Amino acid sequence: xxxxxxxDREVSRWKWRQxxxxxxxxxxxxxxxxxxxxxxxxxxxxxxxxxDFVGRYENLQKDFDLICDKINIPKTILPLTNKTxxxxxxxxxxxxxxxxIEEIYSIDIEYFGYKFGE
Numbered sequence: 116x117x118x119x120x121x122x123d124r125e126v127s128r129w130k131w132r133q134x135x136x137x138x139x140x141x142x143x144x145x146x147x148x149x150x151x152x153x154x155x156x157x158x159x160x161x162x163x164x165x166x167d168f169v170g171r172y173e174n175l176q177k178d179f180d181l182i183c184d185k186i187n188i189p190k191t192i193l194p195l196t197n198k199t200x201x202x203x204x205x206x207x208x209x210x211x212x213x214x215x216i217e218e219i220y221s222i223d224i225e226y227f228g229y230k231f232g233e
Contacts, residue, residue, distance in 0.1 A: 116157055116166040117169070117170045117178070118171060118227060120204075120229050120233075121216050122205070122213070124172075125145060125148065125216060127201075127204075129144040132144060141207055148215075148219050168181070168182060176192070176193055179191075208231075213231060
């Protein structure tokens with residue numbers, strides 16, 4: 116499984132969904148997020164992850180290489196697709212929207228040590 120910085124993830128999702136769902140503002144998009152979209156969905160009732168490995172999107176190639184080594188298959192360079200030119204994710208947030216992500220993704224932020232702006 117792979118996880119992504121929640122603040123960065125939601126900017127990316129909003130940009131992708133903007134045209135598909137007619138969401139006019141970033142804040143409108145954030146109001147559609149549920150906690151079912153967080154890391155907790157891959158944990159069992161005792162809070163233990165039900166996956167062998169959780170990589171970070173921020174280290175995608177490096178973590179993919181670790182998986183290849185672990186399962187003994189040749190490493191492959193992952194293609195870069197669907198890249199958009201965008202400002203840094205921090206530029207999309209104000210105090211209120213930043214706190215919305217902190218609340219929704221509190222489990223992810225705590226478990227993986229994510230910090231806004233890093």
